[in-house]
Amino acid sequence: MAGPTQVVTLRSVTNGSRLVTVKDPKALKQQPLARLIPDMRDSEWEGFCADIAVRAVKVPLEVSDDGTVLDGRHRLWAAPPNPG
Structure with a gap:
């Protein structure tokens, strides 16, 4: 059984908004x-x-192309996981 995932909207500073599934928020x-x-x-x-x-x-969240959270770390940490 897969573990929980976190779905948040990340806005790339160069590529515009996109919906990204974050399996491990600590990877950002x-x-x-x-x-x-x-x-x-x-x-x-x-x-x-x-x-x-x-x-x-x-x-x-504002995120660079290399996965660095530029703005929104608290939003990322507070987002509840979705059952996976």
Whole structure:
């Protein structure tokens, strides 16, 4: 039986939007400069995850052609897996 997958809309900075099935979100690379942006506080994170669970990810992630997440790491982490 296949494990859970994650379906998110990724917007390539050169190729426009496309729907991509992400089997392992950890396979996407994180932008090194993202470390400079603080993570959400626990209360913010819980509310953010609850909103994503109800409304889904509405704003596509910005991803470079080499799979580096330029914008949207929190959306990626909060997106619930789909049963696979």
